[in-house]
Amino acid sequence: MSTLDDVRALEAQHIVPTYKRQPVVFVRGAGMYLYDADGKAYLDMLSGIGVAARGHADPALTAAIAEQAATLMQVSNLYYHPLQGEAAKRLSALSGLPRTFFCNSGAEAMEACLKFARRYWYTAGERSRTEFVALEHGFSGRTMGALSVTHNAHYREPFNPLIPGVTFVNPADPAALVAAVSNRTAAIIAEPIQGEGGVRPLSREFAAAINEACAKTGTLYIADEIQSGLGRTGYPFYFQALGLSPDLVSVGKALGGGVPIGATLVSERVSAALSPGDHGTTYGGNLLACRAAIVVLEQLTNGSLLEHVRRVGAHFESRLKGLAAKHPVITEIRGAGLMRGLQLSVDALPFIDLARERGLLVNRTDETVLRMLPALTIDTTDLDKAVEILDTVFTDVKAA
Ligand SMILES: Cc1ncc(COP(=O)(O)O)c(C=O)c1O
Structure with a gap:
């Protein structure tokens, strides 16, 4: 039995069925990445639905919480x-x-x-x-x-x-x-x-x-x-x-x-x-x-993060526009800064699933929208990487 099978079986017995989970068990995070039970890394473009604003296991936050818990x-x-x-x-x-x-x-x-x-x-x-x-x-x-x-x-x-x-x-x-x-x-x-x-x-x-x-x-x-x-x-x-x-x-x-x-x-x-x-x-x-x-x-x-979000958010938007120009299934790009949605002309779910298999976490909202809410501290290298993985996903789902 894999860890996924074990965790699934335990939850099936003891957790009320109000969530439809995706088939992955995360055990660790660092910065922009989550790691599953097999050690596979995923670029996290959701940050726990816009929560881990400083990325996962941020050293300053971790140290402050640990000190406070001990006090x-x-x-x-x-x-x-x-x-x-x-x-x-x-x-x-x-x-x-x-x-x-x-x-x-x-x-x-x-x-x-x-x-x-x-x-x-x-x-x-x-x-x-x-x-x-x-x-x-x-x-x-x-x-x-x-x-x-x-x-x-x-x-x-x-x-x-x-x-x-x-x-x-x-x-x-x-x-x-x-x-x-x-x-x-x-x-x-x-x-x-x-x-x-x-x-x-x-x-x-x-x-x-x-x-x-x-x-x-x-x-x-x-x-x-x-x-x-x-x-x-x-x-x-x-x-x-x-x-x-x-x-x-x-x-x-x-x-x-x-x-x-x-x-x-x-x-x-x-x-x-x-x-x-x-x-x-x-x-x-x-x-x-x-x-x-x-x-x-x-x-x-202290202002530095807001300036960073505006700068990398503009870069991300221009990369997403390039993606939309290449893949007509993307009909509109909405949002601001690091809150972005790609309006698709079809259900977004197959794109989300293939992205996850390829190590990229994004999600579906309102059926046909692919949403991204990465950590606010993300840099252009990781944003470019996300766009590159999405490019392969839009190519391959279309071809399927
Ligand atoms: C705009 C907005 N309001 C309220 C909520 C509810 O927040 P919570 O899930 O922490 O109760 C959410 C959660 O997604 C939200 O996006």
């Missing part, structure tokens, strides 16, 4: 510790939003956004202002609140009824957004670049419609930056590139570089509506997670 990991939110305020200060410097609530995942960061938006209007005395406007193709997570503002019916339907009063608008139709937002809308939810929905950046026209709807009705805007934020696009957050001014921003994935942590960043006026007991979590913002976040944020706040 103190958890005291709960009953007490102060020195690292939450420090991590929040760095998030504030990057986002312009002064205050942070820490939690443990992206979905939890969205739950906090939804609760805080409702609480804001409750405090303001507008108690009928409870509804949300979200986007077609939008994805905000799988807990009940986050799922309620996630568009895909396949994820939603088995769990109905979800929270009521959510309207979905087509992001290609800015006028529809302005029409959908009323003085019953607590908040608009939109990812500045839709990730799971197919790597689809909002247009400038749609961003302007969000600003218009907020100005007209006072509605809050929640930017879901869980995938597009923290330097992924070469900007600290992509709402900044689009000229948006959110009152709430959800953050997750890359924040801990692999240590689970999420955050909801809020404006002063939203924070002022909150009181002790309105929300909370046992682990949220513990010392281990905050120490990891401080290491990740340090590299972003």
Whole structure:
């Protein structure tokens, strides 16, 4: 029996079947590479779905976590510790939003956004202002609140009824957004670049419609930056590139570089509506997670990584354009920086599978989109290598 057979058999008995895994067992990572149980190396263009922003087993992150684990990991939110305020200060410097609530995942960061938006209007005395406007193709997570503002019916339907009063608008139709937002809308939810929905950046026209709807009705805007934020696009957050001014921003994935942590960043006026007991979590913002976040944020706040992402992201885009010129199955290249999607005219799955067999990890999203979210520290040599492997994959799947 191979390690894969053993692991598969164990999981088949003991793990609930909510994931469809690809046939590989990873046991080690270093920089841009993952290694399977047989020692085969894979160039990782996904970084754990945009999480390992500094690559795998980053020495500075590893050393900080090890030291923190040996010192103190958890005291709960009953007490102060020195690292939450420090991590929040760095998030504030990057986002312009002064205050942070820490939690443990992206979905939890969205739950906090939804609760805080409702609480804001409750405090303001507008108690009928409870509804949300979200986007077609939008994805905000799988807990009940986050799922309620996630568009895909396949994820939603088995769990109905979800929270009521959510309207979905087509992001290609800015006028529809302005029409959908009323003085019953607590908040608009939109990812500045839709990730799971197919790597689809909002247009400038749609961003302007969000600003218009907020100005007209006072509605809050929640930017879901869980995938597009923290330097992924070469900007600290992509709402900044689009000229948006959110009152709430959800953050997750890359924040801990692999240590689970999420955050909801809020404006002063939203924070002022909150009181002790309105929300909370046992682990949220513990010392281990905050120490990891401080290491990740340090590299972003000193600016050097953002410049790197912009530079290598532009190089990657031009290489992908060359690939698309050669392979007509690629009909569009979308995204920014190191968040890239290749729109294919067919199902992306056979390309993903062959790429993996050839030592390259990419994934499929929205059925026909091949998505890449490499570590932010990747260099042009590895990006070129990824494009070269993809070139052989597009040649051979087409020929098959
Ligand atoms: C934009 C966006 N929001 C929310 C989530 C949910 O985050 P998590 O899986 O950490 O709960 C994701 C995860 O893919 C995401 O991409």
